[in-house]
Amino acid sequence: MDLSLIGAKMAQMSGLRSIMEDVANTAPSRPSEWLNLSIGNPAKIPEVTETWHRIAMETVAEQFTTASLQYGPSRGAPELIEAIIRYFNQRYGWELSEHNVVIGPGSQMLCFAAAALFTGVNASGMNRVVLPITPDYTGYQGLCLSADGIAGIGSDIEKIGDRQFKYLLNRQALEERSDIGMMLLSSPSNPTGRSIDADELAALADVSLRRDVPLLIDHAYGDPFPRIGEVLTGPTFHSNIINSFSFSKAGVPGERIGFAIAPVRYINPIVSFLSNSVLHASRFAQGVAAKAISSGELDNMVRAHITPFYERRRKIAEDLLTVAMPERVAWRIHAGVGGMFCWVWVDEEWFDDLDLYDRLKVKKVFIAPGRNFFVEPARSAALGRHASRCFRISLTTSAEALESGIDRIAEAIREMRDDPRRP
Amino acid sequence: MDLSLIGAKMAQMSGLRSIMEDVANTAPSRPSEWLNLSIGNPAKIPEVTETWHRIAMETVAEQFTTASLQYGPSRGAPELIEAIIRYFNQRYGWELSEHNVVIGPGSQMLCFAAAALFTGVNASGMNRVVLPITPDYTGYQGLCLSADGIAGIGSDIEKIGDRQFKYLLNRQALEERSDIGMMLLSSPSNPTGRSIDADELAALADVSLRRDVPLLIDHAYGDPFPRIGEVLTGPTFHSNIINSFSFSKAGVPGERIGFAIAPVRYINPIVSFLSNSVLHASRFAQGVAAKAISSGELDNMVRAHITPFYERRRKIAEDLLTVAMPERVAWRIHAGVGGMFCWVWVDEEWFDDLDLYDRLKVKKVFIAPGRNFFVEPARSAALGRHASRCFRISLTTSAEALESGIDRIAEAIREMRDDPRRP
Numbered sequence: 001m002d003l004s005l006i007g008a009k010m011a012q013m014s015g016l017r018s019i020m021e022d023v024a025n026t027a028p029s030r031p032s033e034w035l036n037l038s039i040g041n042p043a044k045i046p047e048v049t050e051t052w053h054r055i056a057m058e059t060v061a062e063q064f065t066t067a068s069l070q071y072g073p074s075r076g077a078p079e080l081i082e083a084i085i086r087y088f089n090q091r092y093g094w095e096l097s098e099h100n101v102v103i104g105p106g107s108q109m110l111c112f113a114a115a116a117l118f119t120g121v122n123a124s125g126m127n128r129v130v131l132p133i134t135p136d137y138t139g140y141q142g143l144c145l146s147a148d149g150i151a152g153i154g155s156d157i158e159k160i161g162d163r164q165f166k167y168l169l170n171r172q173a174l175e176e177r178s179d180i181g182m183m184l185l186s187s188p189s190n191p192t193g194r195s196i197d198a199d200e201l202a203a204l205a206d207v208s209l210r211r212d213v214p215l216l217i218d219h220a221y222g223d224p225f226p227r228i229g230e231v232l233t234g235p236t237f238h239s240n241i242i243n244s245f246s247f248s249k250a251g252v253p254g255e256r257i258g259f260a261i262a263p264v265r266y267i268n269p270i271v272s273f274l275s276n277s278v279l280h281a282s283r284f285a286q287g288v289a290a291k292a293i294s295s296g297e298l299d300n301m302v303r304a305h306i307t308p309f310y311e312r313r314r315k316i317a318e319d320l321l322t323v324a325m326p327e328r329v330a331w332r333i334h335a336g337v338g339g340m341f342c343w344v345w346v347d348e349e350w351f352d353d354l355d356l357y358d359r360l361k362v363k364k365v366f367i368a369p370g371r372n373f374f375v376e377p378a379r380s381a382a383l384g385r386h387a388s389r390c391f392r393i394s395l396t397t398s399a400e401a402l403e404s405g406i407d408r409i410a411e412a413i414r415e416m417r418d419d420p421r422r423p
Numbered sequence: 424m425d426l427s428l429i430g431a432k433m434a435q436m437s438g439l440r441s442i443m444e445d446v447a448n449t450a451p452s453r454p455s456e457w458l459n460l461s462i463g464n465p466a467k468i469p470e471v472t473e474t475w476h477r478i479a480m481e482t483v484a485e486q487f488t489t490a491s492l493q494y495g496p497s498r499g500a501p502e503l504i505e506a507i508i509r510y511f512n513q514r515y516g517w518e519l520s521e522h523n524v525v526i527g528p529g530s531q532m533l534c535f536a537a538a539a540l541f542t543g544v545n546a547s548g549m550n551r552v553v554l555p556i557t558p559d560y561t562g563y564q565g566l567c568l569s570a571d572g573i574a575g576i577g578s579d580i581e582k583i584g585d586r587q588f589k590y591l592l593n594r595q596a597l598e599e600r601s602d603i604g605m606m607l608l609s610s611p612s613n614p615t616g617r618s619i620d621a622d623e624l625a626a627l628a629d630v631s632l633r634r635d636v637p638l639l640i641d642h643a644y645g646d647p648f649p650r651i652g653e654v655l656t657g658p659t660f661h662s663n664i665i666n667s668f669s670f671s672k673a674g675v676p677g678e679r680i681g682f683a684i685a686p687v688r689y690i691n692p693i694v695s696f697l698s699n700s701v702l703h704a705s706r707f708a709q710g711v712a713a714k715a716i717s718s719g720e721l722d723n724m725v726r727a728h729i730t731p732f733y734e735r736r737r738k739i740a741e742d743l744l745t746v747a748m749p750e751r752v753a754w755r756i757h758a759g760v761g762g763m764f765c766w767v768w769v770d771e772e773w774f775d776d777l778d779l780y781d782r783l784k785v786k787k788v789f790i791a792p793g794r795n796f797f798v799e800p801a802r803s804a805a806l807g808r809h810a811s812r813c814f815r816i817s818l819t820t821s822a823e824a825l826e827s828g829i830d831r832i833a834e835a836i837r838e839m840r841d842d843p844r845r846p
Contacts, residue, residue, distance in 0.1 A: 001635060001688055002550070004604070006568065007540035010699055011692035017497075017699075024496065041493050053488050056707075060483045065476050068677040070464050073447065074440075105528050105679070105701050112700040116568075117430035127425070142699035145429065145539075145568075181427070212424060254491040254706035256528070265424055269434035276433055276440075276565035277535040278528050282705040283677035284479075 006145045014142035015372030019357075023366050035405040036397065038366040040190070040340070042226075042249050043313070043396040047305050051297055052251050052288070059287040067283040074275035075267075076103025076259065077283055080290040084259060087293050091224060094237050099264045102271050105281040107220055107246040107258030111184065112143040113273040114242060114266070118214055119149060119181030127181025127213075132174050132204055133167060135343075135373030135390070137190045137218070151177065152375025154382060163322070164335040165345060167192065169200050180211050186218040188229035191373050191392040193314075193339020195222070195232040208240035214266055216242040220258075221340060225298055226250035227307045229339035235261070242266050247289050249340065250298060250306060255285035311338045313395040313402070318342070320403055324410035329417055342393040343370075350416060351389045359412040365405050368392040429568045437565035438795030442780075446789050458828040459820065461789040463613065463763070465649075465672050466736070466819040470728050474720055475674050475711070482710040490706040497698035498690075499526025499682065500706055503713040507682060510716050514647060517660050522687045525694050528704040530643055530669040530681030534607065535566040536696040537665060537689070541637055542604030543572060550604025550636070555597050555627055556590055558766075558796030558813070560613045560641070574600065575798025577805060586745070587758040588768060590615060592623050603634050609641040611652035614796050614815040616737075616762020618645070618655040631663035637689055639665040643681075644763060648721055649673035650730045652762035658684070665689050670712050672763065673721060673729060678708035734761045736818040736825070741765070743826055747833035752840055765816040766793075773839060774812045782835040788828050791815040 003011055013021065023038060067077065075081065080103055085096045104110040119129050129144055134152035144150045153174050155167035183204060188195045196204070196217075208215035215238075221227075223234040226249045235243040242262040247255070260270060274280060292298040318333065321342070325331055334343040353369035360367055370390025371383060379387055393409070395402065426434055436444065446461060490500065498504065503526055508519045527533040542552050552567055557575035567573045576597050578590035606627060611618045619627070619640075631638035638661075644650075646657040649672045658666040665685040670678070683693065697703060715721040741756065744765070748754055757766040776792035783790055793813025794806060802810055816832070818825065 001541075002545050002547070002604070003540055003692065004543035004545045004550070006543055007545075007692060010536075010696045011540060013695050013698050017695075039494075044492065049488050049492060052492065053483075056483050056487050056491065057480075060476075060479045064479050065472050068479065068675055069467065069472060069475065071462075071671075071676045105705070109701045113433075117426055117434060118424075120427035120429055122425050122427045122430075124425070127427070139699075181425070248494075252491055253494045256702060256705055269426065269430060272436050272440075273433045275436050276562075278532045278701060279679060282528070282679055282708060284707055285705060 009145060009147045014138050016138035016368060017142065019368060019372070026361070033364055035365045035401045035408070037393045037402070037405045038368045039394050039396065041396055042251055042253060043309060045305050045309050048251050048301050051301055052292070055291050055297065056288050059284060059291055063287045064284065067287055072280045072283050072286070074280050075271045076101065076281065077286040077290065080286045083290045083293040084261070088261060092234065092237070096261065100261055100267055101259060102267050102274070103257070103259045103281050103286060104274060105278055106248070106256035107218060107244040107260070108139055108143065109274075109278060110244050110258055110260045110270060111140065111216060111218065113270045114182060114214065114216055115143050115149070115184070116145055117269045117273060120145060126179060128179045130174070130177055130180045130183050131185060131375050132183050133169050133185055133189070133194070133196070134375050134378050135191060135370065136375070137186045138372045140184055141375060150375055151179070152378040153177070154378030157386070159332070160335050163332050165332045166335045167194060169203065171203055174207060180207070180213050182213055183208060183215045184218065186220060187233070188221040188231060188336070188339055190221065191341050191368070192334040192343040193229045193336045193341060194334060195230050195336070197232040201233045201236065205236070205238055205241060213240065214242050214262070215240055216244060218244050220244070220246040221249055225302045227302050228310045230337045237261070239263055247292075250302065252285070252288065255282060255288065257281055257285040257289050307338070310340060310395060314338050314342070316399060317393065317395055317402060317406065320406040324406050326410060326414040326417060329413060340395055342395065343390060344393065345386070345390045346413065347389060348417070350419070353388050353391050355416060356391055356412055359415060360408060363408045363412060365408045367409065432568060432570045437561050439561035439791060440565065442791060442795070449784070456787055458788045458824045458831070460816045460825070460828045461791045462817055462819070464819055465674055465676060466732060468728050468732050471674050471724050474724055475715070478714050478720065479711050482707060482714055486710045487707065490710055495703045495706050495709070497703045498694045499524065499704065500709040500713065503709045506713045506716040507684070511684060515657065515660070519684065523684055523690060524682060525690050525697070526680070526682045526704050526709060527697060528701055529671070529679035530641060530667040530683070531562055531566065532697075532701060533667050533681055533683045533693060534563065534639060534641065536693045536700075537605060537637065537639055538566050538572070538607070539568055540692045540696060543568060549602060551602045553597070553600055553603045553606050554608060554798050555606050556592050556608055556612070556617070556619070557798050557801050558614055558793065559798070560609045561795045563607055564798060573798055574602070575801040576600070577801030580809070582755070583758050586755050588755045589758045590617060592626065594626055597630060603630070603636050605636055606631060606638045607641065609643060610656070611644040611654060611759070611762055613644065614764050614791070615757040615766040616652045616759045616764060617757060618653050618759070620655045624656045624659065628659070628661055628664060636663065637665050637685070638663055639667060641667050643667070643669040644672055648725045650725050651733045653760045660684070662686055670715075673725065675708070675711065678705060678711065680704055680708040680712050730761070733763060733818060737761050737765070739822060740816065740818055740825060740829065743829040747829050749833060749837040749840060752836060763818055765818065766813060767816065768809070768813045769836065770812060771840070773842070774836075776811050776814050778839060779814055779835055782838060783831060786831045786835060788831045790832065791817075
C-alpha cells in the first residue's frame with residue numbers, strides 16, 4: 001500500500017498525541033489509580049459545568065429541529081457570527097463585518113487550514129510555518145502537510161531569581177529565516193503560560209507586514225475568554241494578523257468549536273477550505289457558543305470562576321513544588337501568573353524528560369515530557385541540553401491529585417539525582 | 424499574498440458550492456418566495472424530526488457534562504464505536520473490532536482524509552482519486568488537494584424505454600488508467616440514485632485488489648441507513664474497500680457525523696489524520712448517533728418513514744414530469760426506484776444546463792446544473808453534449824414546492840425549445 005508524501009506525514013501522530021495514546025492504552029481499565037498530569041482537558045469547575053449544561057439543554061430544546069437537521073453555511077451559523085461581531089466590536093472598538101469571521105470545528109482545524117493555504121510549496125519555492133517562540137503547542141507540528149513544513153526559532157532564556165525563568169523572542173534568528181509562509185504562536189502559551197507583550201507583538205507584526213505573510217495568534221487560553229493566565233496583549237486587528245479563538249478551555253472541548261477573526265483576504269480562503277473538507281462546524285455547538293456569548297454568561301464564567309480558579313491552582317502548584325522538590329537540584333518554572341500548566345526546567349546534566357516520564361509511569365503518574373514542545377531546527381540544537389530538561393504539569397486535575405502527583409514527581413527527581421548509574 | 428499550490432486549489436469552491444453560495448446570496452431576504460430544488464438537505468419528515476429531537480434531548484441531559492466537557496479519542500467515542508461494531512457484526516456477520524472503525528465530523532471529512540493519504544504525489548509518481556462512474560457527487564472534486572488530483576471515467580449510457588436511461592461502468596476506460604490512487608463512488612449515487620450491482624462491485628473490487636489501492640464506497644444514501652433509493656449491494660468487508668457512512672441523510676446533517684469501516688491498514692492513517700487536523704467529531708453528535716443505533720430507533724425511522732417517504736416522492740416527481748414536460752422534447756430520467764434526487768437528461772442540441780439555471784432563477788426556482796457532476800477528462804469530452812444536457816431536482820422540499828417547481832421547469836424548457844434565438 002502506498003501512502004502519498006502528504007499521507008506519510010499525516011499518518012504519523014505528533015509526539016504528544018503518541019503520549020496521549022500511551023496514556024489511553026496504559027490506564028484504561030482502572031483510570032482512578034492513575035494521576036494524569038499530562039492532559040489538556042479544562043478543569044471541572046462545578047459552576048462552569050452547570051452553566052454550560054443549562055445552555056446546552058436550552059439550545060437543544062429551542063434550536064435542534066431547525067438547526068441540526070439542516071446543513072449550514074461553511075462560514076458559520078449567522079447567529080454565532082453576529083454574536084461574535086457584536087461582542088468584539090463593542091469590546092475592542094473594531095469594525096468587523098461577517099466577512100472578517102469564520103467558525104471552525106475547533107481552532108486546530110482553522111490552524112490546519114491556514115497552514116495548508118499559506119505555507120508549503122508555491123510558485124516561487126517552499127514556505128514554512130515558523131514558530132517564532134519555542135517551545136510551543138505540539139499540535140502545530142501535526143498540522144503541517146509535510147514533514148519539513150515547520151520550523152521553530154529557539155528562544156533565549158532569561159533567569160529570574162532562584163526559581164523562575166522566561167523565554168525571550170530571538171528577533172535576529174527570526175529575521176534570518178527566508179522561508180516564512182506563516183508565523184504561528186499560542187499566547188498565553190501552551191506549555192509555558194507565557195504571553196507576548198506589546199513590544200514583541202509589534203516586532204512580530206512588523207515581520208509579518210514586511211514579508212506580507214499572516215501572523216496567526218492562537219488565543220486558546222487568552223483574551224477575551226477563557227483568560228487562563230496573564231494576558232499582556234489582547235487580540236489586535238491588523239492587516240497581517242489572524243486571531244484564532246476557542247471555546248475548549250472555557251469548558252467545551254468535546255464539541256470542537258472555535259473561530260478566527262482576520263482581514264477578508266485571509267478569511268475567505270479558510271471558508272473555502274472548510275467547505276471543501278469538513279463542510280462546517282456542528283450547529284449545536286455553534287448554537288451553544290452563540291448563547292454563551294450573547295447572554296454574557298461566558299464573560300461571567302471567565303471572570304467569576306475560570307480565571308481565579310487557575311490563578312489559585314498555579315499558586316498551589318508552585319507552593320507544592322517549592323516544598324516537595326529535593327535539595328541540590330537546579331529547577332525553575334516558567335514565570336507568569338496563572339496558566340493551565342506548570343512548565344518546569346531541571347537544569348542538571350543528569351536530567352532527561354523521557355527518563356522522568358518512564359519513572360513516573362511506574363509510580364502511576366503521567367506528565368508531558370518537554371522535548372515534544374520544541375521544533376526543528378531549534379529542537380535538535382537543544383536536545384541533550386534544554387529541550388530534554390523540561391516537562392509540563394497540567395493544573396486541571398483535582399487538588400489532591402496535583403498534590404500527590406507533585407510529591408511523586410519530586411520523589412522521581414530525587415531518585416534521578418541519586419541514581420549511581422547516571423553519567 | 425502568496426497561497427501555496429495546495430492553497431490555491433483549496434481556496435476555490437467546487438462548482439456546486441458556488442451554486443449554493445449563489446442560492447444563499449440571492450434568496451436570503453425572502454426565502455419563502457423561492458423554490459429551492461437544488462439543495463441536498465434531507466426532507467423534514469415529522470416523525471423523524473421528533474425522534475431525533477427526543478434522542479438529542481436525552482443525550483444532552485445524560486451525557487453532556489461527562490462527554491462534551493472533555494476531549495475525546497480521535498478514533499471516536501467508545502460507546503459509538505461499540506454500537507457500530509455490534510450493529511454491523513450482527514447484521515452482516517462481520518467480525519469487526521474497534522480497529523476497523525473511525526468516526527469523523529461528517530463522511531466528507533473522512534473522504535478528504537483518505538484522498539490526502541492515499542492519492543497525490545508519492546515516492547514513485549502521482550496517483551489520483553478516480554471516480555469510476557461519473558456523474559457523481561460534486562464534493563469529491565473539492566476534497567482533492569491539487570487541481571489535477573481527480574479523474575472521472577465517462578460512463579456508457581443505456582437507454583431504457585422512452586423516458587429512462589442508465590449509466591454503465593466503462594470497465595475498459597477504468598482499466599486504462601495507470602494513475603489510480605483510490606477509487607471513490609457514492610452508491611446509491613448523488614445525483615443519479617444509481618446503485619452499483621454485485622457484478623460491478625466485483626469488477627471494482629478486482630481492480631482495487633490488483634492495483635492494491637482502496638476503493639472507497641460512500642454509502643451516504645445507502646444500506647443499512649438511510650436506505651434512500653434502491654440498494655442493490657450492501658456494504659462489503661474486503662481487503663481493499665473503505666466503506667463510509669453518514670447520519671446526514673437520515674436526518675442530522677447539521678451535526679456533521681459519519682464513520683468509516685475498513686481494514687486496519689486504512690483506518691489507522693485516517694485516525695492519525697483526524698488527530699492532526701480536526702482532533703475528533705463532536706461528542707454530542709457521537710452520543711446521539713450511538714443512541715439512535717443502539718436503541719433500534721434509527722432502523723425504525725428508516726423502515727417506517729425514510730425509505731417509504733422518498734419512494735413516494737420519487738413517484739410523485741416522475742408523474743409530475745410526465746404530465747408537465749412539453750412535447751417534442753427528448754427527455755429521460757435516470758432509472759431506479761427512490762433516491763433523493765431526479766436526474767434529468769434533455770437530449771436536445773438546444774438544451775444547456777446553465778441556460779436552464781438562469782431561466783429558472785428568473786422564475787424563482789433553483790435547480791442544480793448537471794455539468795458540475797462530471798469530472799475531467801470525461802467532463803470536457805461531454806460538454807456541449809451530455810454533460811451540459813442534464814440537471815438535478817431535489818425531492819426534499821414540500822410536495823407543493825415540488826409540483827410548482829416542476830411546472831416552472833417544464834415552462835422554462837418549453838421556452839428554450841421555442842426560443843427563436845437558439846442555434
